[in-house]
Amino acid sequence: MSKKVAFLQGNEAAAHGALYAGCDFFAGYPITPSTEVSEVLSAELPKTGGKFLQMEDEIAAMAAILGASLAGAKVLTSTSGPGLSLKQELIGYGCIAEIPCVVYNVMRGGPSTGMPTGPSQSDVMCAKWGTHGDHPAICLVPASVQETYEEVIRAFNLAEKYRTPVMVMPDEIVAHMRERIVFPDAGEIEVTPRKTPTVPPEQYKPYDTSFGDVPPLAAFGSGYKFHVTGLNKMQDGFPTTKADVVQAEEERQIRKVDANIDDIVTFEEYLLEDADVVVVAYGSTSRSARYAVNVAREQGIKAGMFRIKTFWPFPDKQIKALAAKVKGIVIPEMNLGMCSLELERCAQGKVPVLGIFRVDGEPINPDQILEKIKEVK
Amino acid sequence: MAFDYDKWIRPGKLPHIWCPGCGHGIVMKGLIRAMDSLNLKKEETAVVSGIGCASRLPGYIDCCTLHTAHGRAAAFATGVKMAKPEMNVILVGGDGDGTAIGGNHFIHACRRNINMTYIIMNNYIYGMTGGQFSPCTPTGHKASTTPYGNPDPGFDIAKLAIGAGATFVARGTAFHANQIDKLIAEAIQHKGFSVVEILDDCPTTYGRRNKYKSVIEMMNRLKEVAVPVKAAEKMTAEQLQGKILTGVLYKDETKPEYTAEYAKVIERAQAAK
Numbered sequence: 001m002s003k004k005v006a007f008l009q010g011n012e013a014a015a016h017g018a019l020y021a022g023c024d025f026f027a028g029y030p031i032t033p034s035t036e037v038s039e040v041l042s043a044e045l046p047k048t049g050g051k052f053l054q055m056e057d058e059i060a061a062m063a064a065i066l067g068a069s070l071a072g073a074k075v076l077t078s079t080s081g082p083g084l085s086l087k088q089e090l091i092g093y094g095c096i097a098e099i100p101c102v103v104y105n106v107m108r109g110g111p112s113t114g115m116p117t118g119p120s121q122s123d124v125m126c127a128k129w130g131t132h133g134d135h136p137a138i139c140l141v142p143a144s145v146q147e148t149y150e151e152v153i154r155a156f157n158l159a160e161k162y163r164t165p166v167m168v169m170p171d172e173i174v175a176h177m178r179e180r181i182v183f184p185d186a187g188e189i190e191v192t193p194r195k196t197p198t199v200p201p202e203q204y205k206p207y208d209t210s211f212g213d214v215p216p217l218a219a220f221g222s223g224y225k226f227h228v229t230g231l232n233k234m235q236d237g238f239p240t241t242k243a244d245v246v247q248a249e250e251e252r253q254i255r256k257v258d259a260n261i262d263d264i265v266t267f268e269e270y271l272l273e274d275a276d277v278v279v280v281a282y283g284s285t286s287r288s289a290r291y292a293v294n295v296a297r298e299q300g301i302k303a304g305m306f307r308i309k310t311f312w313p314f315p316d317k318q319i320k321a322l323a324a325k326v327k328g329i330v331i332p333e334m335n336l337g338m339c340s341l342e343l344e345r346c347a348q349g350k351v352p353v354l355g356i357f358r359v360d361g362e363p364i365n366p367d368q369i370l371e372k373i374k375e376v377k
Numbered sequence: 378m379a380f381d382y383d384k385w386i387r388p389g390k391l392p393h394i395w396c397p398g399c400g401h402g403i404v405m406k407g408l409i410r411a412m413d414s415l416n417l418k419k420e421e422t423a424v425v426s427g428i429g430c431a432s433r434l435p436g437y438i439d440c441c442t443l444h445t446a447h448g449r450a451a452a453f454a455t456g457v458k459m460a461k462p463e464m465n466v467i468l469v470g471g472d473g474d475g476t477a478i479g480g481n482h483f484i485h486a487c488r489r490n491i492n493m494t495y496i497i498m499n500n501y502i503y504g505m506t507g508g509q510f511s512p513c514t515p516t517g518h519k520a521s522t523t524p525y526g527n528p529d530p531g532f533d534i535a536k537l538a539i540g541a542g543a544t545f546v547a548r549g550t551a552f553h554a555n556q557i558d559k560l561i562a563e564a565i566q567h568k569g570f571s572v573v574e575i576l577d578d579c580p581t582t583y584g585r586r587n588k589y590k591s592v593i594e595m596m597n598r599l600k601e602v603a604v605p606v607k608a609a610e611k612m613t614a615e616q617l618q619g620k621i622l623t624g625v626l627y628k629d630e631t632k633p634e635y636t637a638e639y640a641k642v643i644e645r646a647q648a649a650k
Contacts, residue, residue: 067456
């Protein structure tokens with residue numbers, strides 16, 4: 001049987017990816033350029049008994065998904081730059097209280113209101129450093145409509161597997177462009193269920209590390225009663241200021257991601273085997289980069305591309321290995337140098353990192369990238 | 378026989394953090410008696426709070442409890458209630474948490490008329506942070522950040538709730554301890570968003586700055602200013618000067634409740650499928 005295909009926007013694909021992953025609760029607030037996610041889910045969720053809420057503000061939307069997730073729902077919110085700033089305190093709440101959720105953020109120009117209809121890639125640092133305090137961060141950066149669909153599903157899976165907020169951050173070009181999408185059949189892509197407790201309610205502790213770094217999470221209203229707080233907590237969920245407990249719990253939260261980097265980090269290697277120059281790119285910028293690499297090859301330059309699919313945790317290991325074998329790294333990005341900082345950190349001065357930075361609301365074109373490739377000696 | 382509070386208190390979680398003379402414990406006991414009188418199932422009841430002294434209450438109660446971020450109790454609770462409409466969802470918190478940083482979530486929960494109960498302990502001050510003025514601090518009064526007297530006018534929480542669309546609004550005081558459980562029980566039974574404001578006292582950060590010599594004096598003030606709504610009907614405007622009405626101030630059983638309305642959305646979506 002032939003597969004179902006459609007011609008969709010990235011944002012529409014994100015909504016359908018969420019439904020495939022079993023999302024049954026969405027709360028959001030209108031914001032350009034991500035509102036199509038709300039529009040699709042307001043129509044689709046109730047058809048299967050799911051709930052769609054348009055809340056009074058961005059903060060409320062984030063709060064509502066955290067509350068719903070604790071009550072057992074698989075949850076999503078969507079937003080863009082200013083909304084992401086507003087949600088940051090509660091993203092931190094999700095990290096410390098370890099509540100699975102997916103935050104879909106379309107990157108537009110900024111700071112503040114910036115350029116609401118213009119593309120950007122300037123929220124990538126916000127995904128890791130936006131909320132205060134040390135915390136785990138997972139952020140996926142899709143480059144096509146099909147990939148947006150699939151990465152939203154993966155985000156739900158990672159959120160459940162590691163019991164933490166996961167961000168999906170397409171730039172505005174990916175979010176609004178239309179492409180052909182092929183829908184997977186039911187069961188074709190794995191959907192990770194939440195790990196729920198097997199102990200009787202009287203023995204349940206919401207942060208019981210005897211079950212590993214990711215303790216099972218019961219749902220409110222499922223026969224288990226427990227306490228959840230945004231304060232530093234003990235394994236039973238109640239607040240503590242005991243130094244050793246706080247230190248151990250904070251380290252465990254970070255370790256959930258750090259010890260599983262190979263499971264989380266995904267990337268694409270394009271013509272890298274013999275490459276002298278590597279273009280590192282992500283999101284829509286990688287589409288221009290691929291074209292530039294092809295043209296460079298035609299002109300006899302050994303160029304290749306490393307496409308970041310998982311921005312956080314950062315692919316340190318892979319970039320370090322590349323830096324040891326290429327003559328230079330080119331990084332085109334729609335910000336004034338964010339990924340380039342990470343690349344410089346990984347390259348450790350071994351090779352030059354040449355940036356092409358645009359924040360004028362225009363995409364980076366292949367000619368600009370090709371020109372920079374040729375600067376690598 | 379004395380009421381057994383222990384069956385609702387989490388073992389090992391007392392003593393509470395509240396100062397001697399604070400009324401929050403009186404409110405907690407009222408809430409416990411109310412939940413007990415309605416035979417609420419602990420596993421089917423969520424108590425949700427924000428940040429502040431009053432918001433520490435859920436940690437002591439033996440059910441599903443959620444201590445959220447400052448001001449956000451109503452928004453988190455809306456998520457819980459929508460995901461599990463069959464659960465009893467009770468919000469607790471203070472005046473600063475609920476009407477300043479959480480003011481937007483408060484009025485919109487009222488507007489939706491979602492079936493939850495919000496108990497606001499109004500002690501006119503931010504107690505936990507040391508006594509800064511709140512939107513409920515009376516004009517002219519002293520707080521740590523109004524050393525020359527508070528220039529701000531205050532909110533009337535009950536009027537705010539009624540204006541925003543809540544369908545059950547009541548007010549009690551920490552002095553009238555035996556009324557608290559009855560108001561809360563009636564609020565929980567009401568189908569819609571119910572608000573119970575309890576006038577409370579903070580001797581530590583409010584009383585001592587505003588010439589209250591003792592907790593007893595603060596409690597006596599609550600006793601003196603409170604007038605039950607029934608009694609107020611027979612009083613003149615002059616007699617009601619400076620008084621605060623207590624009891625059930627507003628009840629509307631006609632406005633649709635939000636989870637029921639959303640169930641209809643699901644029905645319509647499925648019929649159209």
